[in-house]
Amino acid sequence: MMIPQNLTDFVVIGAGAAGLMTARELARAGKRVTILEARDRCGGRIYPLPVEEFGYLAEGGAEFVHGTAPVTRALMREARLSLSSRGGTRWSVRTGVLSPADSSLPHAGQFYRALREVKIDLSIAEFLETHFADRRYDELRRSIIRTVEGYDAADPRRTSTLALRDEWLGRDEGQHGRIAEGYGALIEYLSSECRRNGAALHLGAAVMAIAEAHGRIAVRCYDGAMFVADAAILAVPLPLLSEIALLPAARERVALTGDIGFGNVVKILLRFATKWWADHGGQDLADLSFLLSDATVPTWWTQHPAGYPVLTGWLAGPKADRVSSLTEAELINTGLASLAEIFDLSLDRIRRNLVAARAINWGNDRFARGAYSYATPRTREAQAVLRKPSGDAIFFCGEALYAGPDMGTVEAALASGSETAQTILAAGP
Numbered sequence: 318m319m320i321p322q323n324l325t326d327f328v329v330i331g332a333g334a335a336g337l338m339t340a341r342e343l344a345r346a347g348k349r350v351t352i353l354e355a356r357d358r359c360g361g362r363i364y365p366l367p368v369e370e371f372g373y374l375a376e377g378g379a380e381f382v383h384g385t386a387p388v389t390r391a392l393m394r395e396a397r398l399s400l401s402s403r404g405g406t407r408w409s410v411r412t413g414v415l416s417p418a419d420s421s422l423p424h425a426g427q428f429y430r431a432l433r434e435v436k437i438d439l440s441i442a443e444f445l446e447t448h449f450a451d452r453r454y455d456e457l458r459r460s461i462i463r464t465v466e467g468y469d470a471a472d473p474r475r476t477s478t479l480a481l482r483d484e485w486l487g488r489d490e491g492q493h494g495r496i497a498e499g500y501g502a503l504i505e506y507l508s509s510e511c512r513r514n515g516a517a518l519h520l521g522a523a524v525m526a527i528a529e530a531h532g533r534i535a536v537r538c539y540d541g542a543m544f545v546a547d548a549a550i551l552a553v554p555l556p557l558l559s560e561i562a563l564l565p566a567a568r569e570r571v572a573l574t575g576d577i578g579f580g581n582v583v584k585i586l587l588r589f590a591t592k593w594w595a596d597h598g599g600q601d602l603a604d605l606s607f608l609l610s611d612a613t614v615p616t617w618w619t620q621h622p623a624g625y626p627v628l629t630g631w632l633a634g635p636k637a638d639r640v641s642s643l644t645e646a647e648l649i650n651t652g653l654a655s656l657a658e659i660f661d662l663s664l665d666r667i668r669r670n671l672v673a674a675r676a677i678n679w680g681n682d683r684f685a686r687g688a689y690s691y692a693t694p695r696t697r698e699a700q701a702v703l704r705k706p707s708g709d710a711i712f713f714c715g716e717a718l719y720a721g722p723d724m725g726t727v728e729a730a731l732a733s734g735s736e737t738a739q740t741i742l743a744a745g746p
């Protein structure tokens with residue numbers, strides 16, 4: 318179906334990276350744009366914490382720029398932001414012993430050969446059971462499952478093997494890093510661009526329903542506010558789409574979101590008085606970057622090369638779902654206990670050094686309901702239907718709608734936002 322012509326007036330729902338990018342592009346092309354954001358801030362899953370809390374611009378949500386990320390980097394250049402590289406040494410703990418991490422995958426040749434031969438998609442758990450069930454592959458299976466759960470925040474029983482193959486074999490050589498001025502600076506730039514181009518931004522405007530009104534689109538917020546436009550662009554996280562009442566055709570498309578995976582992450586930030594881990598029983602961990610373990614909170618990282626005495630813990634995928642009932646204080650305690658176990662220190666000693674702490678369970682965040690998406694064997698088909706204009710003047714965008722290899726990232730959100738605007742503008746008079 319065609320996109321309706323003469324669309325001039327738009328409501329963009331959600332002021333995360335995707336929504337702001339769409340709004341900026343439409344406003345820049347002379348369209349009238351109103352942005353409705355449920356929170357009292359822009360950025361969504363980009364969530365900078367106050368500098369006073371951790372001594373630097375700590376990130377409660379997205380932190381890294383992964384690989385070449387062309388849309389992100391182009392925007393960074395425009396906004397005059399710089400990338401700081403990561404560096405440092407990765408360590409891992411096995412059977413109580415800390416050592417520099419061996420990143421090589423056991424049986425790698427065989428694994429990638431089998432991966433290349435997959436013709437019909439299946440979950441990565443099924444793939445491992447089919448080809449690598451034997452005990453001698455225990456370590457290989459463990460390593461793959463850990464990556465899928467920990468990095469992709471995904472359930473291995475649902476994760477698409479073909480999507481993982483694209484991700485792993487197509488990995489670009491781009492440098493990984495952080496935005497020196499923080500991801501928040503990118504959001505500030507985008508929102509100032511929206512304002513400069515005449516877009517109106519309403520914070521605290523949680524959308525409840527979208528209906529038709531005399532051939533136009535009426536968007537209603539929980540507080541009763543109503544906005545009427547030619548078209549609406551839904552740039553909210555995937556789980557939130559089912560919470561907004563929609564027109565029947567759009568509701569049918571939203572039913573397909575069940576075919577797109579959406580995983581959870583708990584991020585724990587701990588600020589200490591000193592970098593107590595730098596000297597660990599004679600081992601020099603001063604340049605520690607990442608630390609991988611089997612503790613309850615298994616993954617930790619520092620801000621190296623910056624020397625802030627802060628450790629960030631990461632619990633993702635099905636493991637994060639299992640702690641959904643814990644309070645923030647309980648999650649912080651779980652993090653401290655994991656560190657005590659990893660470094661074989663008393664919990665008290667570590668706790669005495671603690672200056673500030675935050676634990677953010679994104680699954681319990683009312684306007685996110687999880688961390689980010691991943692591909693199941695049915696995702697590409699669902700995305701294609703959701704992305705295709707259906708003639709009802711309702712568009713979907715956001716990281717989960719991005720069909721490229723880096724689903725679940727800020728890059729995916731920005732690229733999706735930009736593509737949505739281009740689709741709309743290309744159909745214009």
Ligand SMILES: Cc1cc2nc3c(=O)[nH]c(=O)nc-3n(C[C@H](O)[C@H](O)[C@H](O)COP(=O)(O)OP(=O)(O)OC[C@H]3O[C@@H](n4cnc5c(N)ncnc54)[C@H](O)[C@@H]3O)c2cc1C
Pocket residue numbers: 330331332333334335336353354355356359360361362363377378379380381382383522523524525552553554557561582584679684685687688689714715716717725726727728729730
């Ligand atoms: C802990 C964590 C770590 C991450 N780490 C990285 C990383 O290192 N690198 C990376 O590239 N990516 C990372 N990501 C993923 C990245 O943050 C997201 O992919 C990206 O920010 C999503 O942008 P978006 O615009 O699609 O969605 P969002 O940022 O979620 O924006 C959607 C907006 O919609 C609003 N909204 C929701 N419901 C309503 C409603 N009913 N009415 C109005 N507004 C509504 C929300 O408040 C939100 O502001 C991480 C995510 C998390 C949670």
